[in-house]
Amino acid sequence: MSSIPMRSLVRAFKPYTAGLSIDEIRDKYGLARVIKMASNENPLGTSPLVRRVLESHAGLAFRYPQAGNPRLVKALAAYHGVSPSRIVVGNGSDEVIDLLFRVCAEPGVNNAVAFRPCFGIYTTQAALCGVELRQADVNPDFSFPWDRLLELVDDKTSLVFVTTPDNPSGHTASAAELERLARALPEGCLLVVDEAYMDFTDDESAHSLLPRLDEFPNLIVSRTFSKSFGMAGLRLGYAIMPEELADHMWRVRLPFSVNLMAEEAGIAALEDTAFHDETLRVVREGRGYLAGELERLGCRVYPSQSNFLMFEVPAGAPDAAGLFEGLLRRGFILRPLTSYGLPRHLRVSVGTAEENTLLINAMRELL
Numbered sequence: 001m002s003s004i005p006m007r008s009l010v011r012a013f014k015p016y017t018a019g020l021s022i023d024e025i026r027d028k029y030g031l032a033r034v035i036k037m038a039s040n041e042n043p044l045g046t047s048p049l050v051r052r053v054l055e056s057h058a059g060l061a062f063r064y065p066q067a068g069n070p071r072l073v074k075a076l077a078a079y080h081g082v083s084p085s086r087i088v089v090g091n092g093s094d095e096v097i098d099l100l101f102r103v104c105a106e107p108g109v110n111n112a113v114a115f116r117p118c119f120g121i122y123t124t125q126a127a128l129c130g131v132e133l134r135q136a137d138v139n140p141d142f143s144f145p146w147d148r149l150l151e152l153v154d155d156k157t158s159l160v161f162v163t164t165p166d167n168p169s170g171h172t173a174s175a176a177e178l179e180r181l182a183r184a185l186p187e188g189c190l191l192v193v194d195e196a197y198m199d200f201t202d203d204e205s206a207h208s209l210l211p212r213l214d215e216f217p218n219l220i221v222s223r224t225f226s227k228s229f230g231m232a233g234l235r236l237g238y239a240i241m242p243e244e245l246a247d248h249m250w251r252v253r254l255p256f257s258v259n260l261m262a263e264e265a266g267i268a269a270l271e272d273t274a275f276h277d278e279t280l281r282v283v284r285e286g287r288g289y290l291a292g293e294l295e296r297l298g299c300r301v302y303p304s305q306s307n308f309l310m311f312e313v314p315a316g317a318p319d320a321a322g323l324f325e326g327l328l329r330r331g332f333i334l335r336p337l338t339s340y341g342l343p344r345h346l347r348v349s350v351g352t353a354e355e356n357t358l359l360i361n362a363m364r365e366l367l
Contacts (some may be wrong), residue, residue: 009127009128009130010128013124013127014124014127015124019036019038019039019333020036020038020328020333021036022034022036022333025328025331025333026331028328029328029329029331031331033331034331034332034333035331035332035333035351035355035358035359036333036349037332037333037334037348037349037350037351037355037359038333038347038348038349039232039335039349040167040197040227040306040307040308040349041226041227041230041349042227042228042229042230042232042279042307043279043282043283043286043307043349043350043351043352043355044230044275044278044279044282044352045230046230046231047229047230047268047269047272047275047276048272048275049268049271049272049275050229050230050231050265050268050269050272052268053264053265053267054261054264054265057260057261057264058261060260061260061261063260064256064260065258065259065260065263067256068250069089069258069263070084071263071267072089072258072263072266072267073087073089075266075267075270076089076238076266076270079270080210080240082213082240083243085243085246085247086213086240086241086243086246087238087239087240088238088239088241088246088249088250088253089236089237089238089258089266090236090237090238090239090253090257090258091235091236091237091257091258091262092224092226092235092236092237093194093196093222093223093224093226093237093238093239094121094125094237095237095253095257096222096237096238096239096249097121097122097125097192097194097222098121098125098128098129099249099252099253100159100190100192100220100239100249101125101126101128101129101131101159102129102252103245103248103249103252104159104190104245105126105129105131105158105159106158107129107130107131108130109156110131110156110157110158110159111131111132111133111134111154111156111157111158112126112131112132112133112134112157112158112159112160112161113133113135113136113149113152113153113157113159113160113161114133114134114135114136114160114161114162115135115136115137115138115144115149115161115162115163115166116135116136116137116138117138117168117169117337117340117341117342118135118161118163118167119161119163119167119194120339122161134152134157135152136148136149136151138166138169138171141302142166142169142171142302142310143171144162144166144171144173144177146177146180146181149181150181150184150185153185153186153189154186155186155188157185157186157189158188158189158190159189159190159192160181160185160189160190160191160192161192161194162178162181162191162192162193162194163193163194163196164178164193164194164195164198164207165197165198165201165207165304165305165306167196167197167306167308168308168310168335168337168340168342168345168347169302169304169310170302170303170304170305170306170308170309170310171302171303171304172201172207172304172305172306173207174206174207175205175206175207175208175209175212178191178193178209179209179212179216182209182216182218182219183216185218187218189218190218190219190220190245191216191218191219191220192220192222192239193208193209193219193220193221193222194222195208195210195221195222195223196222196223196224196226196227196237197227197305197306197307197308198210198223199227199228199276199280200227200228200280200283200284200287200305200306200307201305201306202284202305207305208221209221210240213240217242218242219241220239220240220242220245221239221240221241222237222238222239222240223237223238223239223240224236224237224238225237225262225265225266225269227307228276228279228280228283228307229266229269229270229276229279230269230275230279231262231265231266231269234259234261234262234265234266235262236258236262236263236265236266282350282352282353283307283350285353286350286351286352286353286356287304287306287307287309289353289356290309290348290350290356290359290360291304291309293356293360294309294311294360294363297314297360297363297364297367298314298317298367299311299312299313299314300312300314307349307350308347308348308349309347309348309350310337310342310345310346310347311345311346311347311348312344312345313344313345313346313367314367317367319343319344320336320337320338320343320344320345320346321336321338321343323346323363323366324336324346326366327359327362327363330362330365332358332359332362334346334347334348335347335348335349
């Protein structure tokens, strides 16, 4: 037994499982080109304006960012039409989720509720913070069983998480469903709606409660710069929440968790509406193309309003693990979903038109 002092739950901790990198697959199989379609990154890369801003601010890398990131907070407040006092930014939305567990849930007293499968950060951070995470299994078609979720909520539940569009399925709840859930939760229970992929939906107003934030005093909406804004490597996320909670989140958040470069890039990304609009167009067109082609190959494709699709491999074809390995050897990285308890399913991020076509051609050979 090690003599190093360590919390008992850490010794048995199961870490978040990240996707494979381009470099490790290129080296492993000796490939000249690897196309990564596993991590729901922006198929167009990073905004040209963001790149220029990063280059022009590189000389300031020795400086600390301004405490509280006020310029970024102000830009986000203007972008969403909310008060700056309701916004908390973090080192990715992962940090904001972690802070919600630390601030809103008393270890050994409060619990949190989510669906299963869910975003892995909910499970890891709940465990690390010593907070019980209760989970309701989604329906066989991956839609949300609201009644089963509410059955897990009691007077000690402080946080209820809903990801919409959901990961890994892409299922998207309606605004009406979320409204009913928010109104059904007991007083003192916060509804956290993770909208990392919301702007990829065909009709955001039909799915998001963000424009009606003032109607729900228990509502928190989190978003990210990692997806449609193409800044996954800079780690920048945020949430819009009640002012009292935002105030306390800022008090305990590490003072410089959002670095200076990420802040400048985030402000620039909000300004580059042309790049953002083109990203949404490319993703929506590519999503439709991939869904149709995968179905023609005999896969079961689940409806998605996100920048990825989940599909089940055809019966009688190589299993998902075999298809995944075959695609790796051809230079395509998809996301296997075994860690979600879905051994026959894969998730594919929408790529450029060229990448989507090359993937389908490779799958035709394998299937």
